[in-house]
Amino acid sequence: MADSGPDTEACLLNQIAGLAVRRFTEYPVTSVFVDMRPRRTRRPGLVFLKKALAGLEKLAAARTAEAKAVAADLRRIEAAAEEARRKGANQLAVFSSAREDFLEKFFWNLSPEAELQIPHSFVRGFRPHLYPVALLLDRLENFLLLVAGLQKGELFRVEAGQVTERWEKEAPLPQETRREKRGAFDRRTGNIHTTFTKRVEEHLKVHEEKFFRVLAEKTAGWAKSHGIRSVILGADSVAGPPIKEKILEQNSRIGVVLAPIDAKLSPAKKLALGIRVFRQREREASHQRVEELLSSGRRKTTFGAVPVLLALRQSVRGAVLVLDEAFHLTAPICGRCSAVAVKPESCPDCGGGTQLSSLENELICLAAATGTEIEFVKDSEALARRGGVGLLI
Secondary structure, X not given: OEOOOHHHHHHHHHHHHHHHOOOOOOOOEEEEEEEOOOEOOEOHHHHHHHHHHHHHHHHHHHOHHHHHHXXXXXXXXXXXXXXXXXXXXXXXXXXXXXXXXXXEEEEEOOOOOOOOOOOOEEEEEOOOOOHHXXXXXXXXXXXXXXEEOOOEEEEEEEEOOEEEEEEEEEOOOOHHHXXXXXXXXXXXXXXXXXXXHHHHHHHHHHHHHHHHHHHHHHHHHHHHHHOOOEEEEEOOOOOHHHHHHHHHHHOOOOEEEEEOOOOOOOHHHHHHHHHHHHHHHHHHHHHHHHHHHHOOOOOOEEEOHHHHHHHHHOOOOOOEEEEEOOOOOEEEEEOOOOOEOOOOOOOOOOOOOXXXXXXXXXXXXXXXXXXXXXXXXXXXXXXXXOOOEEEEO
C-alpha cells in the first residue's frame, strides 16, 4: 500500500513499473480506480463501486469454478474501500488477483479544489489497468513553494494541492550593521555619510548572499529528499534571480519558476497562487513536449497507437511517450507479448491468447515497464491529427 505524497512518488513509480510487467494469463487481475470525492450531496464514486461490486458478485455466482477466487477479490476490494474511508483518502486504486495471491492498493487525498477528475474504472483482464493511476501521478500537484524576500523566506511542501510541511527563516542582521546603519545618518545636515553607506551596503550584500544560499540549500534539500522536481519561487526582481541561480547550483534538474507572489499575503492565498502557477507550468510543459515531438529534430519520432506499441515492445530506452487524454481505443491484444492481433482468436507472434483490451493502457504498461517517461497532454489538435499518441526516441 502506498500513501499519497512526494515522499512516496519515486517509490510509487517503482511499484507502478513492477505492476506493469505483471501478466495474469491464467486468471485475470481486477483493477479498480475510484474518485470518492463528494459532488454536492452525492458520492458518485461510491455509487459506481457499489454497482461494480454487485456485478462481480453475480460473476462469482455464475462461474462456480472461479467462485472462491472471485469472492476473495470482492472482499479485498471492499476492505480496501473501507480502509480508504478510515484514512480519509478520496482516491483509491486496487489491483487484486486472489488466484495468484496478488494484491496492491494505493490511497491518495486530493484537495477539494483540485481540478483533476479521472473517470472511475473497474476492469478485469490480463494486465493491471494502470492508465488512471498514471494519469493521476502525472497531474498531482506536488511541488515546493518558496516565498522569499530580503528579510524572510517561507518554504511550503505541497502534496496533492495541500500544504503538508512548512519552514520559515528570517534574515539575520549583525548588530554592527544595525549600529552603522543608525549612525550613518547625520542629524545636523540631514545627509548620510558616504563611508558609512558603502560599509552598510557591503555588509548587507554579504548577508543577503548568505541568506539566499540558506534558502536555496533548504529548498534543494527538500526537493531531493522528497523526490520533487518542481519549485515555484515567489519573489521580486531583486531576490528572485539570485535565489533561483543558487537553487539550480544545488540541483540543475529542478524546474524553478519565478512568480510575483507577495510575501505579505496569507498562507492560503500564497498556496492558491502557487497552485495556479504550477498548473500553468504543467500545461506549458505538455505543449512543449508536443512541439518537440512534431518538430523535425535529431530524435526519431513515431506516431499512431500500433507503431508506438511496436516500438515500446522493443524496450527502447530514454524515450518519451506523449499521449492525448482524449485517446481511447480497444483492440485484441496478446496477454503474453502485447502484440495486436488482427484476428481475436490467437496472437500472430507467439500463439498466445488474446483479449479485447485498452490500447492506451497497454501503452502505459509497456512504457512504465521500460522506464519510459510518460507525458499526458490535453486538447492537442496537432497530436490528434497524428493519431493521438506519439513516441520521442
